[in-house]
Amino acid sequence: MSLRWKIFWEMRQRSQIPSLQVMVRNYNTCKECSTEKKYGSSKNIKNPMLYTTCIAVAASVLGISYYTLKYKRNVYAFNTTQNIKYGQLQKDMKTFTLEEVGKHDSKEKGIWVTFGQGVYDITEFVDKHPGGSSKIMMAAGGSIDPFWMMFANHNTSEIHSLLESMRIGNISEEDAKSNKSNLYDPYANEPVRHKALxxxxxxxxxxxxxxxxxxxxxxxxxxxxxxxxxxxxxxxxxxxxxxxxxxxxxxxxxxxxxxxxxxxxxxxxxxxxxxxxxxxxxxxxxxxxxxxxxxxxxxxxxxxxxxxxxxxxxxxxxxxxxxxxxxxxxxxxxxxxxxxxxxxxxxxxxxxxxxxxxxxxxxxxxxxxxxxxxxxxxxxxxxxxxxxxxxxxxxxxxxxxxxxxxxxxxxxxxSTTWNNVDFNKSPAIQEMPVVSAICDPQDTDTIEIKNGKIQVKGYAWSGGGRKIIRVDVTNDKGKTWHTADLTEDLQANEGRHWSWSLWNVELPVDKKSREVEIWAKAVDSSYNVQPESFNNIYNIRGLLCNAYHKIKVQLKQ
Known part of the structure; x- marks a missing residue:
């Protein structure tokens, strides 16, 4: 049993914290935690601070961090009362000045941060943060808003909910505006991109x-x-x-x-x-x-x-x-x-x-x-x-x-879920698997039949310098396959086929058909071939997505 699990179970026994199965809910569908009578509120826990700490440890156990939480389906459903507006004024809470918040910038004095008009005591959470304490400590005694400007895609309701469980008060509207006016947008000088992207x-x-x-x-x-x-x-x-x-x-x-x-x-x-x-x-x-x-x-x-x-x-x-x-x-x-x-x-x-x-x-x-x-x-x-x-x-x-x-x-x-994932047991991805994709036509397109055929184009690639030796395409769900023509880097040496191959094929179609489903699969020089379905290669991070590419198109007579 890991140290984090030991801490979690010890605190659960001491504070009568519910099991992970109870605490972990689907944020979008959980109805049990929508009232303060359930474990969704720290008010029912004998030791609220210990409860918050336990939540933080549980988050660490499951790998939740500001980097990875956005990928989880199951999230912590505490403070999920629908009326809560994260970071906004809570009239039943004390109001602090920015000077008072600023004094709480160490473990000895307590670590407070602000978000919007909210004030949060994250002292017990800091050491449990899976991403390490250094990033959070940079916000100690100040606003966390700039950090969420940097990681804008992590500024989610799930993380807001985690933060709200640590809320202790407010700052004034004037102070909140002052914080906001001092924000520096790290993305302010991003380069201009093409509108086609x-x-x-x-x-x-x-x-x-x-x-x-x-x-x-x-x-x-x-x-x-x-x-x-x-x-x-x-x-x-x-x-x-x-x-x-x-x-x-x-x-x-x-x-x-x-x-x-x-x-x-x-x-x-x-x-x-x-x-x-x-x-x-x-x-x-x-x-x-x-x-x-x-x-x-x-x-x-x-x-x-x-x-x-x-x-x-x-x-x-x-x-x-x-x-x-x-x-x-x-x-x-x-x-x-x-x-x-x-x-x-x-x-x-x-x-x-x-x-x-x-x-x-x-x-x-x-x-x-x-x-x-x-x-x-x-x-x-x-x-x-x-x-x-x-x-x-x-x-x-x-x-x-x-x-x-x-x-x-x-x-x-x-079968790995966010409840049992252990990133330490999986090696980092290096060489990529064989993959192909249909690029023209695209799914739901309407295309014209010419001389009883339709033209299909795409790309194929394999990692590790392996050459694409074949791309097979079918429009009858695998009963018959047609081999595509390839355009590739002819200068590449054996074992050093780093570039992709573009492919095209003319598929014969039934003139009476109004719709056709097209599949494509590539084969590399080690005879690796794409798997037929995503069902058996599904993974919680949505990586290595190399199943057959399948599209449906409408046929124009």
Whole structure:
């Protein structure tokens, strides 16, 4: 039994806290907790502060944090009275001044924060926060609003509910306005994006192109390349850029952009795909909370820069002494922690792995959204490891301890739920599985039959440098299959097929049909093939979504 579980059960016994099954509810459907007579209110608990602490520990046990709570179906349903308006004035509570709140900025004095007009005592919660205490402590004695501006997609009713359970009072309307007027929007200077991108999230920015745009060219134009940011885009002047090289956290060398350019210049063609690409389809099996990607969270480009193995060679790195190469970006969270990820050192130092510290994309300087001035391109690996705005490379025996390496971008069994998930037992996603998608036509489109056939186009890709050897397409639910024609990178060497393949096929259709369902599946050079259904590959994070792609279209006679 883990320490967190032991603490939880000890506190449950001491305070007569109900079981996790009672406390954990579906926030949208729970009716039992809608009155104060149930365990949804701390008023029925003998020790309210201990109750709040227990809730925090239970949250930690289930992995709830400001980073991961948004993905959970089951959430804590306390303080769920429908009349509660989070962060607004509660007339039956005491009003504090900002000066009084500001004095409570340590464990000794108590840790208070404000949100809107609310005042909250989070002292007992701080050490139980799965994301660590450092981020919360930056808000100690002040407003938490700026943090929720940074992580706008976590500013949810579920987290509001958790915070409200710790509420102790109000601040005045005037003080609340003062707090708001002093807010700095970290997304105020974001770059301009092309209007053709479909926005899936604004803060941080996440967007994808229309599927039909993807198959217009083998190389994806930069303005149409999907954007997956985890934090605000940093503003970096080229003259000020430095890249830190470290071993076990100790800096060994610092390179500026000119020094980096002294290494031999290399160019590769590689696709980059988000781990959640096609999540919208998996969400039809069971509800998922996350970015609702269609098929466009992928792009194919040429990447020019220097090989990581050449840079590491100058450090005299011994592969046998280390296991991982960690990357950090210049994009920072409110506590000053950067986005981070890591890859196995065997891939990092292998010349045939073609890991690039890229400064050009499709022959042009990297754009802000895609990592200017330098980013990592790890071909064949999930997009999350291709760290943008690269600030540091650290050679280590350990994986990156970043939230995005340890508490996200991992796959699980279809039977794993948010009640029993253990991120420590699942390895971080590295190489991606074989996948394909139909891009033209799109689901529900009406298309014209020409000479008894319809034309279908799409892309296919496999991780690890595996070549796409075949794409099969059917319009009779697998009774007959048609092999598509492929457009691929003809210059790629064996085992280094980093780019996607575009495909097209003319499908014969019954002229009497008014609707047809089209399926597509790809096969790679290791004879890996896409699974038929999402049912058996469902996972709570909605990752690795590579089942057959299926669409229905109307036929125009």
């Amino acid at each position: 479909k926005i899936n999230g604004n803060k941080p920015f996440c967007a994808e192109p229309s599927p039909s745009l993807l198959v217009e060219s083998f190389l994806t134009p930069v303005p149409f390349f999907y954007v997956r940011n985890h934090l605000p885009v940093p503003e970096i002047e080229l003259k000020d850029y430095t890249l830190e090289l470290a071993i076990e956290g100790t800096t060994k060398k610092t390179l500026d952009f000119k020094a980096l350019n002294k290494y031999e210049k290399r160019t590769i063609t590689a696709a980059v795909m988000c781990g959640g690409n096609r999540r919208s389809e998996m969400s039809k099996v069971k509800q998922l909370k996350g970015i609702n990607w269609n098929v466009g969270a992928v792009g194919n480009a040429t990447w020019t820069g220097v090989r990581l193995c050449d840079v590491l060679k100058d450090l005299g790195v011994n592969e046998d002494a280390f296991n991982h190469v960690q990357f950090e970006g210049y994009d920072l969270d409110p506590s000053g922690m950067p986005y981070g990820a890591s890859i196995p050192i065997s891939k990092a130092i292998d010349p045939r792995a073609d890991v690039i510290l890229a400064y050009e994309m499709n022959g042009e300087t990297l754009s802000q959204d895609h990592g200017f001035p330098v980013r990592v391109i790890v071909p064949g690996v999930v997009g999350a490891r291709n760290v943008k705005w690269l600030s540091k490379i650290n050679i280590s025996k350990e994986e990156s301890q970043s939230q995005w390496q340890q508490g996200d971008y991992k796959g699980f069994s279809p």
